[in-house]
Structures are given as C-alpha cells and as structure tokens.
Amino acid sequence: MVTIKDLARIANVSPTTVSNVLHGHTNKVSKKTQREVQKAIAETQYVPNMGGRLLARHGSRIIGVIMTYARRTEMMATRSPFYSEIIGSLESAIRGNGYFMMLYTSGGVAESLGLAKTWDVEGLIVLGSTPEDAEEFFNEVTVPVVFIDTYGENVPNVGIDDQGAMRGLVNRLIAFGHQRIAFLTDSSILVGVDLARYQGYRDALEHHGIEAREEDLIRISFRDSVRSAELDDLVAEHFRGYTVLCYSSDLYATDAMSHLIRQGVSIPGDVSVTGFDGNILAQISTPQLMTVAQKVEDKGRVSVETLMDQIHEGEKHLTRIELPTQLIEGKSVAKLR
Known part of the structure; x- marks a missing residue:
C-alpha cells in the first residue's frame, strides 16, 4: 500500500x-x-486509507460537499442559518441514499480543485462559487458535480429565481408607498446571488420610474463591531431619508433589527426592514421580518437527487433546476398608503 x-x-x-x-x-x-x-x-x-477500505464495497460511497468561503479566517460559514440548514439537509439526503458526506470549507477554486482531485469521491456538491470558478471547476473534475445557488450557463445548478423574487418584494414595498429604499449587502463586489437580488431590486425601482442611484447600494461589513457602528451612523443621519432598509439576507436583516431596537429605534415606526431567505431568524424575529422564503431543505434534497441521477448514469449533466419561493409580508414594513 x-x-x-x-x-x-x-x-x-x-x-x-x-x-x-x-x-x-x-x-x-x-x-x-x-x-x-x-x-x-x-x-x-x-487512495487515502478510508477510501481504500470503502472501495472494497464497490465504490467509495462518499459524496464531497465543498463550501467555498473566502472569509473562513474571520467567521464561520455555518454561523448562517442558511448554511447550517442546507448542510443538515444534504447530510440527511446523502445518508438516505446509502452514502457518506465529507464536508470541507474551501478558500477558493484552486483549493477546491486540489481537494476534488485527491478525494476519492463518487460525486461533489459545491456551494458558494462564482460563475467563472464554477465553470473552471466543472470542466476540470471528472466526477459528477452539482452546484447550489451558482450562476453560470455551463454548470449544473439547483437554485431559485433570486432576481424575480427580489423584484416581487420591492414591488410590494412600492405598493405600500415606499420610494426611498436602500439595498444593503456585505459583498464588496456584487456577484452571483447578491448580484441577482440587486438586479431584481433595480428592476422594480426602474419599472415604477424610481431612480436606482449608486449611493442606494450600501455595502456593510461582515464584522459585527464594524457593522454595528455603521448602523449607528445611519441612525444619526436619520437613515439618510430611506424608509426601508432592504437587506440581501435574513441574517443581516434580523441582526440590524435587534441592534436598532436596542438603540430605541421603532420598527417599522421609524424605519422598515426586509430580508431574504425565510430562515428561522426571520420566523422568530419581533416584529416578524418581511422576507422572501425559500425551502432550503428542498434545495438540499433536490441537489442530492440530481447528483445521484448523474452517478447512476455514469456521466455529468448540465441540469438546471429553479425552486419556488414565497413572499412573507410579516410586520416589519410600514404601509405608507
């Protein structure tokens, strides 16, 4: 050996x-x-020892799950309820198919490719890739691959219509009488899911003849202490005239609501807040967050089913699946008319 x-x-x-x-x-x-x-x-x-032992039973029976997360040195990816829920869903579906899950948090495509080429896996599920990285990864690896929430025409993906769903949410805000709506994200460069959601936000504004100004895109820090200070500045500036803070995720939306309420800000009396995902934080927030809900459990299950089809057929496919979403109005947005 x-x-x-x-x-x-x-x-x-x-x-x-x-x-x-x-x-x-x-x-x-x-x-x-x-x-x-x-x-x-x-x-x-x-072949690593574990894989060698399992290969004796007709294949490694291992599915690799790679989370591309460049900020792993600053914060854990699994801190987000979205990632925690989807990892649990993937593990359950993989185990239900008689396979084992191997999870790794990668800092980028080069590292992910290194893992893919050395792990003895029968298939891979990848979260968090840019379109360019995903296409490079898909073309380089030989085993079946399914991506989750990845934009790119030439990769198999299971996701949602982020752009259309955010467009629907902002249309609803405008129907409530809101004209000054800020879009907040922690992405320094908009790409993938955040880009699609921002495009949906712009679509809605432009459809109603509202100018989508560059300064209305507010980039927030992923570091808690910095983000809190940024919020304090917004409060001091009377939210710069915005009546809605439209966050690209529930994690940051509910974090903002909690911080603002501690500072004596009334939601939605002083400012309205929205999110995106419909996770447990949105469900238990007070007031209940207005958000777009997606079924993360279904996303994990369908991803595994799609991968298993490829494994059983012995070839890669460019299957792209779009799952439904639902607008949850909640109580965090004021009706101005």
Missing part, C-alpha cells in the same frame, strides 16, 4: 508537503511542487 512517505520520496518533498497538498492547504506550496505531488499521486494511484 502506498503511503504519504512513499509519495514524498517520489516527489522529492517532505511528508508534510504531501499532506498539505492532499488536504488542499496549498497557500505556501509552489505550483511546481503541487504538480510534482499530483504526478506522484497519479503514478502510484494513491
């Missing part, structure tokens, strides 16, 4: 370097060294 020490000897590197490449910890490993290690892995047909 080939060991990590054998790979190190063949590649002329240390066992630690081999281990780093195997586990995707390649920040301090040169591209040349990575290629040498990958070459040794391919030549020896190295």
Whole structure:
C-alpha cells in the first residue's frame, strides 16, 4: 500500500508537503511542487486509507460537499442559518441514499480543485462559487458535480429565481408607498446571488420610474463591531431619508433589527426592514421580518437527487433546476398608503 512517505520520496518533498497538498492547504506550496505531488499521486494511484477500505464495497460511497468561503479566517460559514440548514439537509439526503458526506470549507477554486482531485469521491456538491470558478471547476473534475445557488450557463445548478423574487418584494414595498429604499449587502463586489437580488431590486425601482442611484447600494461589513457602528451612523443621519432598509439576507436583516431596537429605534415606526431567505431568524424575529422564503431543505434534497441521477448514469449533466419561493409580508414594513 502506498503511503504519504512513499509519495514524498517520489516527489522529492517532505511528508508534510504531501499532506498539505492532499488536504488542499496549498497557500505556501509552489505550483511546481503541487504538480510534482499530483504526478506522484497519479503514478502510484494513491487512495487515502478510508477510501481504500470503502472501495472494497464497490465504490467509495462518499459524496464531497465543498463550501467555498473566502472569509473562513474571520467567521464561520455555518454561523448562517442558511448554511447550517442546507448542510443538515444534504447530510440527511446523502445518508438516505446509502452514502457518506465529507464536508470541507474551501478558500477558493484552486483549493477546491486540489481537494476534488485527491478525494476519492463518487460525486461533489459545491456551494458558494462564482460563475467563472464554477465553470473552471466543472470542466476540470471528472466526477459528477452539482452546484447550489451558482450562476453560470455551463454548470449544473439547483437554485431559485433570486432576481424575480427580489423584484416581487420591492414591488410590494412600492405598493405600500415606499420610494426611498436602500439595498444593503456585505459583498464588496456584487456577484452571483447578491448580484441577482440587486438586479431584481433595480428592476422594480426602474419599472415604477424610481431612480436606482449608486449611493442606494450600501455595502456593510461582515464584522459585527464594524457593522454595528455603521448602523449607528445611519441612525444619526436619520437613515439618510430611506424608509426601508432592504437587506440581501435574513441574517443581516434580523441582526440590524435587534441592534436598532436596542438603540430605541421603532420598527417599522421609524424605519422598515426586509430580508431574504425565510430562515428561522426571520420566523422568530419581533416584529416578524418581511422576507422572501425559500425551502432550503428542498434545495438540499433536490441537489442530492440530481447528483445521484448523474452517478447512476455514469456521466455529468448540465441540469438546471429553479425552486419556488414565497413572499412573507410579516410586520416589519410600514404601509405608507
């Protein structure tokens, strides 16, 4: 049986370097060294011990779930109820199909590709990729892959109509009499889901003849202390005349409501707040948050079903599935007319 020490000897590197490449910890490993290690892995047909034991039962029975999350050094991805819920849904569906789930949080496409090429998995589910990274990943890996909430024409994806759903929410705000609506997101560069939701926001404003100004897109910090200070500044500025703070996720919307209420701000008396996702935070918030609800459990289940179809057929597909959403009006938005 080939060991990590054998790979190190063949590649002329240390066992630690081999281990780093195997586990995707390649920040301090040169591209040349990575290629040498990958070459040794391919030549020896190295398989990790766990995979080797499971292969004796006709395939590894492992589904890899990769969460691309560049901020993992600052905050845990699973802090978000959305990610916690979808991971639970994926694990349940994978186990229900007689497979095992292997979860990894990746910092980017290069690391994800390294993992995909060294893990002995029968299929992969990827969350959080940009369209460009997703297409590169899909073209490079040989096993079936399904993406979740990933925009890109040439990748298989299970998601929702983020743009249409946000358009519907903002249309409702305008029907309530709101004209000054801010869109808040923690994305420094809008891409993927946040971009689609912002486009839906703009669509609604423009349809009603309301100018979508650049300053109405407010970029907030993902760091709690900084974000709280940003909110305090908004309060001091009387919310810059905005009557609605339209957040791109429930996590930040409910966090904002909690902070504002502690500062003596009335919601929706002083300002209205909306979110997107319909997770547990929105359901238990006081007042109940106006949001777009999606069935995250269904998203995980359908993703696994789609992947299993590919595994059983032995080939990759470009299946794209769009699940329904529902507007929840809640009590966090004032009716101005």
